[in-house]
Amino acid sequence: MNKQDTGILVVDDELIVRESLTKWFREDGYRVDSAESAAAALKKLNGNTWNIMLVDIKMPGMDGLELLQRIREINKDITVIIITAFASVDSAVKALKAGAYDYVTKPIDPDYLDHLIEKALKEQALVTENRRLKNTVSEMATQTDIIGESDEIKNVMELIKTVAPTDTTVMIRGESGTGKELVARAIHALSPRKYFPIVTMNCGAMTETLLESELFGHERGAFTGAHYLRKGKVEMADGGTLFLDEIGNIDRKTQMDLLRVIETRQFTRVGGSDVLHSDFRVICATNKDLEKAVKDGTFREDLFYRLNVFSICVPALRTRPGDIMKLAHYFLDKYSKAMNKCAKTFTPEAMHALKGYNWPGNVRELENAVERAVVLTQGQSIEKDHLPLQAVAPGQPEGDRLEDIEKVHITHILSETGWNISRSAAILDIDRVTLYHKIEKFGLKRKK
Amino acid sequence: MKAIRLLRLGTAREDIVESLQEPLEQIFRVPIVLAQSHPDIEEFYDPPRGQYNSTSILLHLKSIEAHLRTAGWRNRGRTKTLAVLDSDLFIPILTYVFGEAELNGDVAVVSYYRLMNELYGLPGNDAVFMQRVRKEALHELGHLYGLFHCEHQECAMHASTYVEDIDLKGDSFCNRCLDVVRRS
Numbered sequence: 001m002n003k004q005d006t007g008i009l010v011v012d013d014e015l016i017v018r019e020s021l022t023k024w025f026r027e028d029g030y031r032v033d034s035a036e037s038a039a040a041a042l043k044k045l046n047g048n049t050w051n052i053m054l055v056d057i058k059m060p061g062m063d064g065l066e067l068l069q070r071i072r073e074i075n076k077d078i079t080v081i082i083i084t085a086f087a088s089v090d091s092a093v094k095a096l097k098a099g100a101y102d103y104v105t106k107p108i109d110p111d112y113l114d115h116l117i118e119k120a121l122k123e124q125a126l127v128t129e130n131r132r133l134k135n136t137v138s139e140m141a142t143q144t145d146i147i148g149e150s151d152e153i154k155n156v157m158e159l160i161k162t163v164a165p166t167d168t169t170v171m172i173r174g175e176s177g178t179g180k181e182l183v184a185r186a187i188h189a190l191s192p193r194k195y196f197p198i199v200t201m202n203c204g205a206m207t208e209t210l211l212e213s214e215l216f217g218h219e220r221g222a223f224t225g226a227h228y229l230r231k232g233k234v235e236m237a238d239g240g241t242l243f244l245d246e247i248g249n250i251d252r253k254t255q256m257d258l259l260r261v262i263e264t265r266q267f268t269r270v271g272g273s274d275v276l277h278s279d280f281r282v283i284c285a286t287n288k289d290l291e292k293a294v295k296d297g298t299f300r301e302d303l304f305y306r307l308n309v310f311s312i313c314v315p316a317l318r319t320r321p322g323d324i325m326k327l328a329h330y331f332l333d334k335y336s337k338a339m340n341k342c343a344k345t346f347t348p349e350a351m352h353a354l355k356g357y358n359w360p361g362n363v364r365e366l367e368n369a370v371e372r373a374v375v376l377t378q379g380q381s382i383e384k385d386h387l388p389l390q391a392v393a394p395g396q397p398e399g400d401r402l403e404d405i406e407k408v409h410i411t412h413i414l415s416e417t418g419w420n421i422s423r424s425a426a427i428l429d430i431d432r433v434t435l436y437h438k439i440e441k442f443g444l445k446r447k448k
Numbered sequence: 449m450k451a452i453r454l455l456r457l458g459t460a461r462e463d464i465v466e467s468l469q470e471p472l473e474q475i476f477r478v479p480i481v482l483a484q485s486h487p488d489i490e491e492f493y494d495p496p497r498g499q500y501n502s503t504s505i506l507l508h509l510k511s512i513e514a515h516l517r518t519a520g521w522r523n524r525g526r527t528k529t530l531a532v533l534d535s536d537l538f539i540p541i542l543t544y545v546f547g548e549a550e551l552n553g554d555v556a557v558v559s560y561y562r563l564m565n566e567l568y569g570l571p572g573n574d575a576v577f578m579q580r581v582r583k584e585a586l587h588e589l590g591h592l593y594g595l596f597h598c599e600h601q602e603c604a605m606h607a608s609t610y611v612e613d614i615d616l617k618g619d620s621f622c623n624r625c626l627d628v629v630r631r632s
Contacts, residue, residue, distance in 0.1 A: 003596075020503065020541040026551060028607060029596035083541075107497075110542045111609035 003029035006121060007049055010034040011041040011067065012056040012083060017106075021054060024110070025117075038062035042070060050078050052120055054104075057084045057091050065095055072099050077127075079120045083108075134195065145182050147330045148323035152315040156183065159312045164190035169262070171247075171307050172285040174314030177364030180285035181245060183314055188241040193281055196240030201233045203254075204246030211254050216261070218270035226271065234267050237280035247307065248288030248299060259303045282307065317359040317366060327363060328354050331370035332382065343377045349384040360416075407442040410435070419446045451479045452589065455509075455531040457557075458489050464560060465532050467578060468585050475586065475620060476629065481527075489535070502537035502548040502557050509555045528592045530585060533559040546584050546608070549591035556588040563611060580614045590621065593629045598622055 008030050010021045018034035025032040033048075035041035038059060044050075053071060057064035068080050082095040082103040092103035101120055104113060146157065163170055164187045172180040181200065188198040206214055213223075217232030233242060250258065261267045262282055266275050284307050293299035317324065328346065336343045346354065350373075359365055373386035410428065417423040425435045438444075452472065456465045462484075469480045492504040509531055537545050537559045546563070549556030563580040565572050586604040598605035603622035608614045621629060 014540075016503070016540045020539040023548075023551070024539070024542070027549075027591060027597055106541060107538065107543045108541055109609075110545065113542070114607065114609050 004031055006051050007031045007033070008117070009041060009044060009048075009050045009053045011036075011038065011053060011059070011064070013037060013059045014056070017056065017083070024113075028114075038064070038067035038070070041067060042074075045071070045074055051124060052079045052081060052117060054081050054083055055100075057082050057095060057103075065091065065098060068095055068098050068100055077124075079124055081116065081120065137194065146179065146186055147327050148320060149326060150315075150320035150323045152320045153323060156312060156314060157186075159310075160186050161190065163187060163310050163312070165192065167191075167281050169282045169307055169309040170284070171309070171311045172283065172314060173311060174285075174287060175316045175362055176287045177362035178314040178316060179363050180287075180314055181243065183312060184241070184243045184245075184283045184285060187283055188243075188281075191241070191281070193240050197237065198241040198243055199233045199237040199280075200243045200245060202245045204249035208251045208254060211250060212257065213270050215254070215258070216267045216269055219272040221271065223271065229269070232267075232269065234261055234278050234280065235269075235276060238278040240280060242280045242282050244282065244284040246286060247284040248286040248290055248293060252298075252300065255300045255303050259300060259306060262303075262306055317362045321355060324354055324359070324366065325351060327366055328370055331367045332374065335371045335374040339374055341374055341377065342380050343374055343382055344380050346382045347384065350382050350387060353384045353387055358412075403442075406438070407444070410438055410442065411444055414439075414444065414446070451481050451527050452476060453481045453483050453527055453529040455529055456482070456484045457505075457531045457533045458535060460532045460534045460560075464578070464581055468532070468582060471582055471619070472585065472589070475626070476589070485531075489533070494538070497538060499536045499538040499544065500533070500559075501540070502545055502559075503539050505531070505533075505537075505557055506548055506550065506555055509557070510550070510553075513554055527554070528589065529555050530589055530592075531555070531557045532581075532585070533557060534561055535559055536561045546614075547588040549588040551591050551596075552594040553592055556592050558584050558588045560584075563614070568611070576615065579619055580611065583608075583614050583617060583619050586619065586621070590625060590629065593632050595621075595625050595628055598625055600624075 008025050010018050010025075010032065011034070012018050012021075013036055015036070018036065022032045022034050033044060035044050038055075038061060041053070041055070055064045055067055055071075059067075062070075064082055064084075068082070071078055071080055079101045080095075080099070082092050082100045083106060084092045084095075084103050085106050089103075089105070092100075092105075095103060102116060104116065146153065146160075148154075160183060170184075170187060172183050174180050184200075185198060188194060201214060203211060213230075213232070215232050215234055217230050217235055218226050220226060220229045244258075257267075261278075265279060266277050268275055290299055290304055290308070294301050294304050317327075325346075328351075332343060332346070335341070354366075354369075361368075369388050370382070372388050373382045376386045377383070410424075413424045413427050417427070421432055421435055425432045428435065430438075454465050454468055454472075456462060466482060469482060473480045489500060489505055489508075492501045492508070493499075494501055509529065513529065537548065537557065539545055539548060544562060547556065547558035558581075560577070560581045561567070563584065564577055583604050587608075590605045595605050597607040598621075600606060600622040601616060602618040603625055604617060604620060605622070605625050606613075606617040608617060620626070
């Protein structure tokens with residue numbers, strides 16, 4: 001900060017002190033003013049920005065301590081330095097407890113005063129910068145990538161806002177590609193733990209021993225190749241959030257270890273004996289039917305209930321078709337910018353194809369489809385042909401009769417399954433014989 | 449023509465004051481006039497502190513200047529005065545000062561009492577001492593020309609509260625400060 005922009009207000013009933021300090025700071029280039037009493041100082045707080053106030057502790061009327069409290073009520077950002085005589089060091093200590101930055105005794109060592117002011121301003125700048133960064137982080141964090149205006153997604157957003165400020169364990173459920181990790185990140189970003197990390201652990205991608213080491217870390221020499229001590233995800237999530245993705249994929253032993261650490265927040269590194277503590281919030285996600293896994297005995301019931309405290313179900317994209325184009329445009333904008341392309345819109349045919357597809361891979365599939373299309377396009381619009389084969393709509397019914405729609409749908413399902421009759425029949429919830437009849441009735445033929 | 453008066457106060461050494469004349473003339477490019485005065489500065493002595501109140505001395509010198517102007521002996525703004533002392537100076541709120549000046553004013557004081565190595569239990573060094581006196585004289589005169597403390601470490605207007613700080617800075621103005629002086 002420029003010195004001329006830095007305001008120092010000297011509050012002292014002694015004229016000579018006010019004049020001396022005012023002059024001293026003015027020579028340094030600061031914007032300086034003085035007040036002869038606490039009341040005058042309070043008046044000068046209105047409409048002025050003071051970075052530092054040097055306040056004499058002993059003044060007639062309202063004393064320095066009371067003024068300090070009033071300043072704290074009005075503006076917590078002002079650094080208050082108390083000026084005191086040797087005899088009133090006790091009062092100075094009281095002032096420090098009341099929130100004064102420091103105190104100086106009369107007469108003040110000029111070198112000490114200069115360093116004190118510099119130190120106070122540096123700290124003030126750091127606090128300001130820290131606050132600005134926190135605001136930026138908050139702004140960035142609250143701008144979640146969860147896109148959509150459908151009631152289903154609005155409901156998810158409401159649930160996120162409700163549960164985020166608490167420390168409750170959350171289980172996020174939904175099909176693959178629906179954006180479960182985005183939901184976890186949004187909960188973390190809106191929680192008081194947002195300034196600490198969110199540590200993601202993909203439980204589905206690890207073997208039993210590797211998972212244990214990843215979760216709890218290992219000591220040096222714990223096993224072959226463990227050349228260094230390594231912190232685990234649980235330890236790294238201290239203060240923040242531990243996001244356990246694909247929780248349904250962990251083995252029974254790790255389930256037991258995980259249950260223990262979630263209950264006690266204590267753990268031991270692999271190969272170690274020290275019991276360590278970590279303060280973290282658990283968010284987990286799964287696309288599996290955990291209730292069934294509990295019934296089957298492949299997932300511990302106690303862990304299930306420990307994790308399934310607050311459940312958020314992320315809807316599949318096909319259940320919120322109104323969000324498809326909003327998401328598509330979001331991804332189009334994102335990838336056009338990233339690839340420096342000028343694609344800004346979709347042709348009506350491409351839009352039709354996007355809306356007509358049922359998106360089994362959900363938002364992830366849509367994102368990939370749009371990304372690929374942006375790679376392929378050279379113009380301002382995404383054509384239907386730019387969309388990957390899977391994203392092409394099954395076609396339009398020839399008429400408005402139920403049979404017309406049925407024909408299109410059966411054709412689409414057969415195409416999706418590669419004309420696997422059993423799978424298609426299962427998806428359509430009809431028996432195989434009925435499906436054969438329909439194929440014959442509609443004259444459907446497999447394309448070679 | 450503007451001029452700077454170097455006023456030897458009290459028992460300040462003549463050779464020290466004289467040695468300032470040439471370097472200051474080179475920087476300020478105005479005549480540096482040597483003068484001697486014997487105002488009784490003892491009245492500004494503070495027995496409990498064992499120091500002289502520089503603010504009071506400054507005010508006293510200002511009142512003399514004002515009187516001389518009233519009498520037609522001085523033209524306002526034409527002459528700037530730097531009083532040189534060998535006494536320990538203070539301003540009431542600070543434990544000590546090397547000097548004091550009126551920002552953009554006419555009168556400044558500088559003391560070489562705390563610029564001597566001997567005060568800190570070190571062997572005397574005339575060259576270092578004289579350099580410190582030049583830097584501080586330049587510094588206080590700089591305030592009379594409206595200069596604030598400068599952030600450039602090499603500039604004589606860099607703030608120095610310890611004698612070691614004085615040794616670290618240069619014995620001339622940085623270009624920006626010099627420009628302000630030359631334009632005033």
